[in-house]
Amino acid sequence: MDNGLCLQNLAISLRGRELVRLNADIPPGQILTVMGPSGSGKSTLLAAITGTLPREFSLAGRVVLDGEDVTRLATERRRIGILFQDDMLFPHLSVGANLAFGLKADIRGQQARRAAVDAALADVGLAGFADRDPATLSGGQKARVSLMRVLLAEPRALLLDEAFSKLDAELRAHVRRLVFDTAASNGLPVLQVTHDEADAQDAGGVVHRL
Amino acid sequence: MDRALRRGAVNVSGVGGLLGRAPALTLVLMLGPVIAGVLGTVLPSLGYLPALGEHDLSLDAYADLLDWPGLPRAIGLSIMTGILATGLSLTLVCLIVAGWHGTGVFRRLERALSPLLSVPHAAAAFGLAFLIAPSGWIARAMSPWATGWDRPPDLLILQDPLGLSLVAGLVAKEIPFLLLMTLAALPQAQSGRALLIARTLGYGRVGGWFRTVFPTVYRQIRLPVYAVLAFSMSVVDVAIILGPNTPPPLSVQVVRWMNDPDLTLRLRAAAGACLQLALVLGALGFWRLGEYVVARIGRAWIARGQRGPRLVGLALRGFAVIAAVVSSVAVFAGLAGMLVWSFAGLWRFPDALPQAFTLRSWARNGPGILDPLGETLLIGTITTLIAICLTVACLESEHRHGQRPGARALWLLYLPLIVPQVAFLGGVQTLAIGMGLDGGRGAVISAHLVFVLPYVFLSLADPWRAWDTRNDTVARALGASRMRVLWAIRLPMLLRPVLTAAAVGFAVSVGQYLPTLLIGAGRVPTLTTEAIALSSGGDRRVIGIYALAQTAVAFAPFGLALLLPRLAWRNRKGMENG
Numbered sequence: 001m002d003n004g005l006c007l008q009n010l011a012i013s014l015r016g017r018e019l020v021r022l023n024a025d026i027p028p029g030q031i032l033t034v035m036g037p038s039g040s041g042k043s044t045l046l047a048a049i050t051g052t053l054p055r056e057f058s059l060a061g062r063v064v065l066d067g068e069d070v071t072r073l074a075t076e077r078r079r080i081g082i083l084f085q086d087d088m089l090f091p092h093l094s095v096g097a098n099l100a101f102g103l104k105a106d107i108r109g110q111q112a113r114r115a116a117v118d119a120a121l122a123d124v125g126l127a128g129f130a131d132r133d134p135a136t137l138s139g140g141q142k143a144r145v146s147l148m149r150v151l152l153a154e155p156r157a158l159l160l161d162e163a164f165s166k167l168d169a170e171l172r173a174h175v176r177r178l179v180f181d182t183a184a185s186n187g188l189p190v191l192q193v194t195h196d197e198a199d200a201q202d203a204g205g206v207v208h209r210l
Numbered sequence: 211m212d213r214a215l216r217r218g219a220v221n222v223s224g225v226g227g228l229l230g231r232a233p234a235l236t237l238v239l240m241l242g243p244v245i246a247g248v249l250g251t252v253l254p255s256l257g258y259l260p261a262l263g264e265h266d267l268s269l270d271a272y273a274d275l276l277d278w279p280g281l282p283r284a285i286g287l288s289i290m291t292g293i294l295a296t297g298l299s300l301t302l303v304c305l306i307v308a309g310w311h312g313t314g315v316f317r318r319l320e321r322a323l324s325p326l327l328s329v330p331h332a333a334a335a336f337g338l339a340f341l342i343a344p345s346g347w348i349a350r351a352m353s354p355w356a357t358g359w360d361r362p363p364d365l366l367i368l369q370d371p372l373g374l375s376l377v378a379g380l381v382a383k384e385i386p387f388l389l390l391m392t393l394a395a396l397p398q399a400q401s402g403r404a405l406l407i408a409r410t411l412g413y414g415r416v417g418g419w420f421r422t423v424f425p426t427v428y429r430q431i432r433l434p435v436y437a438v439l440a441f442s443m444s445v446v447d448v449a450i451i452l453g454p455n456t457p458p459p460l461s462v463q464v465v466r467w468m469n470d471p472d473l474t475l476r477l478r479a480a481a482g483a484c485l486q487l488a489l490v491l492g493a494l495g496f497w498r499l500g501e502y503v504v505a506r507i508g509r510a511w512i513a514r515g516q517r518g519p520r521l522v523g524l525a526l527r528g529f530a531v532i533a534a535v536v537s538s539v540a541v542f543a544g545l546a547g548m549l550v551w552s553f554a555g556l557w558r559f560p561d562a563l564p565q566a567f568t569l570r571s572w573a574r575n576g577p578g579i580l581d582p583l584g585e586t587l588l589i590g591t592i593t594t595l596i597a598i599c600l601t602v603a604c605l606e607s608e609h610r611h612g613q614r615p616g617a618r619a620l621w622l623l624y625l626p627l628i629v630p631q632v633a634f635l636g637g638v639q640t641l642a643i644g645m646g647l648d649g650g651r652g653a654v655i656s657a658h659l660v661f662v663l664p665y666v667f668l669s670l671a672d673p674w675r676a677w678d679t680r681n682d683t684v685a686r687a688l689g690a691s692r693m694r695v696l697w698a699i700r701l702p703m704l705l706r707p708v709l710t711a712a713a714v715g716f717a718v719s720v721g722q723y724l725p726t727l728l729i730g731a732g733r734v735p736t737l738t739t740e741a742i743a744l745s746s747g748g749d750r751r752v753i754g755i756y757a758l759a760q761t762a763v764a765f766a767p768f769g770l771a772l773l774l775p776r777l778a779w780r781n782r783k784g785m786e787n788g
Contacts, residue, residue, distance in 0.1 A: 050686075054612050074686075075686035075687060076686040076689050081688070082684060090685075091785050092705075092784075133781050133783055135782065135783035
């Protein structure tokens with residue numbers, strides 16, 4: 001498969017004990033859901049794909065993104081975005097500066113970058129929020145800002161680490177729909193790990209159970 | 211793709227290589243002088259000192275040392291003050307935490323005690339001396355109505371032959387240090403839950419704490435306790451101010467020999483320094499043995515299951531609070547006393563306050579203070595900057611290589627705080643002279659670094675390691691390089707702990723007496739060396755000015771460390787605890 005995220009015989013072990021083994025192709029716009037109880041190695045799997053696996057783990061197999069083997073590539077060169085269960089907005093930066101941190105560097109000039117940030121905010125119904133302190137945003141607003149921050153970096157794949165588990169029930173379905181739809185319209189392969197069946201059902205794709 | 215891969219690999223190892231050398235460099239700068247210095251002390255003590263034409267190995271220096279009539283007393287003083295000061299501070303800190311942790315009283319005690327941490331040892335000692343001297347504030351407050359004294363009594367309260375005032379001065383300064391260390395150890399001991407269970411089983415607060423929390427906490431504060439023991443046994447500046455004179459504790463006498471114009475005394479000084487090192491090591495061994503004994507007795511005590519009488523617990527809690535308040539008030543009152551003295555005109559005994567206040571002392575000594583003030587600021591700033599850069603580089607390298615800090619690394623950090631200063635600074639000086647390096651500002655800075663580095667590292671390591679590394683994952687997944695994450699995300703988010711660590715380092719540098727005196731060959735005057743040089747003169751107005759200036763200089767960075775993050779992040783609610 002030339003496009004999308006391919007995990008080829010990916011196996012992670014800790015001191016000789018295998019934790020996770022996964023072989024999967026995620027085409028652009030599709031969602032793979034990995035489910036399992038806590039401690040089953042879901043986050044470890046994502047760490048292997050982002051390239052932040054702690055050194056005591058050993059990794060076999062390959063992560064191939066759009067035909068390129070990224071298994072040994074530095075995290076910042078992989079262009080794989082990730083959303084955690086916490087919004088992880090940088091608390092010392094304004095909403096706009098958080099987005100500008102994600103925005104690709106080839107958009108040059110202060111005005112152009114500011115305009116891109118403003119447009120992104122407007123896209124998720126947060127026009128005029130650029131100078132706000134992220135700590136003053138509601139849970140749903142924060143989730144939307146972190147989604148936009150990922151997209152501005154123009155990733156080639158998106159990972160979700162229990163991304164919706166901390167939102168309350170009503171908001172969760174809404175934010176989830178927004179993330180899935182945005183990923184689909186951007187043609188992003190998505191891998192989500194979760195222990196919530198509703199996340200899996202809503203995604204509609206393949207479900208892998210650890 | 212291949213090229214990108216290779217570039218990635220080169221990039222990682224390039225940055226990693228630079229940072230990767232930071233731990234080694236830090237160890238060399240921190241431990242190099244200690245090891246070389248001990249060697250440079252042991253050799254002369256065995257008769258090898260080429261600079262003085264001494265080449266023949268012999269034990270003459272030790273024989274000479276043994277002939278000194280004051281030796282037994284000096285040794286006794288060193289051991290007594292060390293064990294007593296350490297035992298008292300540890301006991302009081304444990305009682306304070308056992309009796310009051312988690313209460314409103316405790317929060318107030320903590321707020322009263324923690325500023326004492328940054329008061330330089332010498333300034334605290336001067337303050338205490340002003341308080342308890344026969345002509346001090348306490349005697350004045352009680353005279354003549356209670357004591358009948360209309361002139362200062364001829365009593366040896368200060369510099370008493372048993373070293374009790376020295377012990378008091380040390381305890382007042384070590385309580386805040388051990389308290390901070392104990393508080394840092396509490397979460398890992400799960401003290402809240404342990405104490406709750408003990409209390410539901412019918413144990414009192416104090417008794418329950420010592421049975422359930424103390425064993426775990428002590429394991430974590432063992433190294434700080436050892437550092438306190440070694441420091442109290444071999445301290446020089448506080449001992450000059452508060453300790454007995456004839457004979458003084460061993461370390462003070464060794465420094466006198468080191469600075470004696472009679473160069474042949476250098477060999478005796480080296481022998482004395484080695485003896486001091488042996489005493490500290492012996493006391494540490496003795497203390498370790500004591501730990502086993504206490505643990506044995508403690509286990510039997512716990513096994514008996516006796517719920518002690520409520521009254522004892524209450525009495526201990528009361529005692530703890532009184533001791534904490536007294537030690538805090540003593541230091542603050544001492545500082546206030548120095549302030550009053552520095553503005554005092556005529557101040558007759560037993561008046562509680564001077565008859566008139568005047569700016570004369572400040573006008574006369576103000577200009578003279580500027581040079582040592584500038585020197586203190588310059589040395590403190592450069593030392594702190596180097597220490598912060600090295601510490602951040604070490605911690606960042608640890609993060610990037612996914613290393614876990616080990617127990618051995620912690621021992622290495624504490625080594626410069628456990629080996630007595632007299633045991634290696636003299637050796638460093640000897641080696642420096644031997645290599646033709648003259649004492650100057652650079653040499654003093656590198657000597658300060660030996661003591662500043664451990665404190666900066668200890669202070670920054672926990673918050674640095676506690677930082678949520680998901681921030682790193684998110685930022686790098688957005689395409690930011692490791693360097694960019696460090697500068698744009700991690701350092702700004704950790705601004706407050708970085709500045710606090712810098713303030714700690716600066717205060718440590720300001721307080722250094724012996725490294726400045728010995729390595730600077732007496733030619734690098736700082737506020738601390740000048741203040742202690744003045745102490746024998748006994749002019750309280752001048753001493754007050756120098757000690758106040760020293761305290762202010764040590765305090766100011768802590769103010770900045772509180773203020774700057776508040777200013778920088780005034781519009782960032784998420785950074786309030788950052």
